[in-house]
Amino acid sequence: MKGIYFKEPHNIEFKTDLSKPELKPDEVLVKVKYCGICGSDIESYETGALMLTGIILGHEFSGDVIEVGDKVKKIKIGTRVTANPNLPCGKCYWCIHDQENMCKDSYGLGLTHNGALAEYIKVKEDRLHKLPDNISYEEGAMVEPLAVATYAVQESGIKLGENAVVIGAGTIGLLTIQVLNAAGAGKIIVIEPVESKQKKALEVGADVVLNPKNWSKISKFTKKIGADHVFDCVAIPQTINNTMKIVKKGGHITFIGIHVEPFQVEGFLQLLLKNISIRGVFSYTNDTFTDTITLLEKRKINVKPLITKIIKLEEVPEMFKILSQLEHEEIKVLTKIQ
Ligand SMILES: [Zn+2]
Ligand SMILES: [Zn+2]
Secondary structure, X not given: OOEEEEEEXXXXXXXXXXXXXXXXXXXXXXXXXXXXXXXXXXXXXXHOOOOOOOEEOOOEEEEEEEEEOXXXXXXXXXXXXXXXXEEOOOOOHHHHOOOHHHOOOOEEEOOOEOOOOEOEEEEEHHHEEEOOOOOOHXXXXXXXXXXXXXXXXXXXXXXXXXOEEXXXXXXXXXXXXXXXXXXXXXXXXXXXXXXXXXXXXXXXXXXXXXXXXXXXXXXXXXXXXXXXXXXEOOOOHHHHHHHHHHEEEEEEEEEOOOOXXXXXXXXXXXXXXXXXXXXXXXXXXXXXXXXXXXXXXXXXXXXXXXXXXXXXXXXXXXXXXXXXXXXXXXXXXXXXXX
16 A cells, blocks of 8 residues: 655655555544645654654545444445544543543544555544535545634634634634634734735635734734734744733633743733733544534635645655745645545
């Protein structure tokens, strides 16, 4: 079988001799149609921080069920599917309270287990989600990143008409803008330095786009009160520190972007004086995954403008090099597998 093998940081290989997965009774075999390349794949490629080496990468995918294990009850051969790639333990405190993204013992497809940048992937039945007829395979591969944005907006508690600042117009930022609109947010202000991504933000429903050089202008667009909600999809020290400056007194900050290294926090006192609520969000629950498919099915979200390139499996190693450069114009790169 063909697939993308994560050998070590800065070294992934296109292989043609990988073994086809063998099913356990509760698993199904999916013939992969499309698989996206995620920021977290690139982060691991560069630092080795998130994914295990020695696995097939890829966790954002769609495909057809072509084989089912003996104990599989609900999924039939031929079903068009995507999957929640999280593999929680199902037994811990968080799992039994439908907070599987906080599972104390979680694994993941394309993270600790073989993923979908390959011709076939095996998936446990309970991780599969059927794709409605009006969702294409390309869109199906976008459900996973969209679930991240959906969960962030759900957890932020934003109310009808409240304004929001979204920092970063990459995949997650552009999806967050759209979910905010679906949730009835008021004015949406986006901070983004790259011109092509600024245009994309307006195309998908942002009201105002500002270059990071113009942080101070946010005040003008929020009636000099500050933002009701801030969503930081970038999470570098500068953006993290700025969130506390631009949020209103009593406002909310939601961190979606990942930041690993220690850094200096500025203006901690503001957090108290302004009564700011801060929360981090990670991944999503299985219920959110279902909600996300409904949003797509009802055409509340348009993921198509985010797909900037479709490549072949053998082109993936070269694309990882491009995507790990600081300045590139790609948003979501999908791999068409078959
Ligand atoms: Zn992802
Ligand atoms: Zn658990």
